[in-house]
């Protein structure tokens with residue numbers, strides 16, 4: 001199962017809107033087939049592993065990180081394939097929350113007299129597909145907020161300067177998460193201030209997330225990298241009061257404009273619209289006011305703070321979470337700290353909001 005989980009993890013960032021899945025076929029203590037789901041529409045993990053096992057699958061065991069599917073999607077059902085292959089025992093890490101699949105695959109295997117074991121490696125399997133499970137359950141993308149802050153919680157100086165708060169190593173670590181998310185989102189002030197590319201630049205390459213810019217009045221400079229570099233689709237998200245003519249200039253540059261229903265943008269309406277576009281996960285890289293909005297509306301599922309051993313001070317420097325904030329401590333958002341790591345001189349703190 002550890003190998004199956006490793007195979008699943010290796011394809012993270014490639015399979016959206018599908019989950020990552022790994023499968024290993026074992027016969028008499030020997031590995032005779034392995035597989036991972038590599039891209040949506042492609043063969044499932046079990047298909048790869050059973051194909052490789054061939055007739056050695058007869059009487060073998062299969063370890064799979066997600067309940068084998070039982071529906072006729074873009075590939076035939078894996079539960080049937082497992083039954084036909086003569087596999088005798090199936091070890092499944094976690095059930096599939098997709099209503100199309102949930103529990104039916106297990107049922108079909110049991111009815112065929114196959115010995116089914118549930119739960120081996122479950123917590124790791126659930127963590128691997130947290131984006132997918134959230135999306136299937138809510139129809140909206142899993143929102144990860146990422147902020148780079150000084151020890152005193154500042155994300156930019158009063159002059160707007162932020163280069164660089166964290167080290168090269170921390171900034172590289174960010175690119176792994178850019179690769180793993182379907183979309184990256186920033187506010188227009190970050191575009192104006194930093195002119196970022198928002199692409200994934202890893203030594204081994206990686207997938208560029210779709211770029212989402214929250215830009216209520218369409219103020220993004222037309223010569224910005226995210227408009228001109230054609231490295232990844234860019235969607236400008238506006239309120240309802242932007243004149244059509246203004247939008248045309250950006251559409252001609254190859255951008256998509258997503259105009260929401262109100263004069264201002266709520267994060268709740270935004271994530272609902274992103275869900276309709278089958279975006280399973282969004283990495284919100286800032287800045288201060290955008291993070292403030294997601295905090296205020298409690299519209300995020302995870303927070304990653306890169307904290308640098310620097311102190312900025314200053315009443316007008318930018319807090320990592322801007323906006324109005326909560327008027328009382330009691331109304332503040334409680335989070336559960338999931339991990340604290342060091343990356344070079346910086347700290348990386350991961351937290352998830354507590355259900356109120």
Ligand SMILES: Nc1c(/N=C/[C@H](O)[C@H](O)[C@H](O)COP(=O)(O)O)[nH]c(=O)[nH]c1=O
Pocket residue numbers: 147148162163164165166167170171174186190194195196197198199285286306
């Ligand atoms: N200023 C800092 C950050 N700043 C994050 C801003 O979004 C910044 O404009 C983009 O990350 C730049 O994107 P790109 O590299 O051009 O694709 N993020 C960090 O992790 N550390 C910092 O110090």
Ligand SMILES: Nc1c(N[C@@H]2O[C@H](COP(=O)(O)O)[C@@H](O)[C@H]2O)[nH]c(=O)[nH]c1=O
Pocket residue numbers: 017018019020021022036037040041042043044045046066067068069072073074075078096098101
């Ligand atoms: N990727 C994966 C599964 N994915 C399940 O099947 C759904 C996608 O079906 P399709 O569109 O046909 O690829 C997906 O939403 C999830 O419920 N199932 C599996 O048995 N093994 C796999 O490797």
Ligand SMILES: [Zn+2]
Pocket residue numbers: 044045046068069070076077078079
């Ligand atoms: Zn399947």
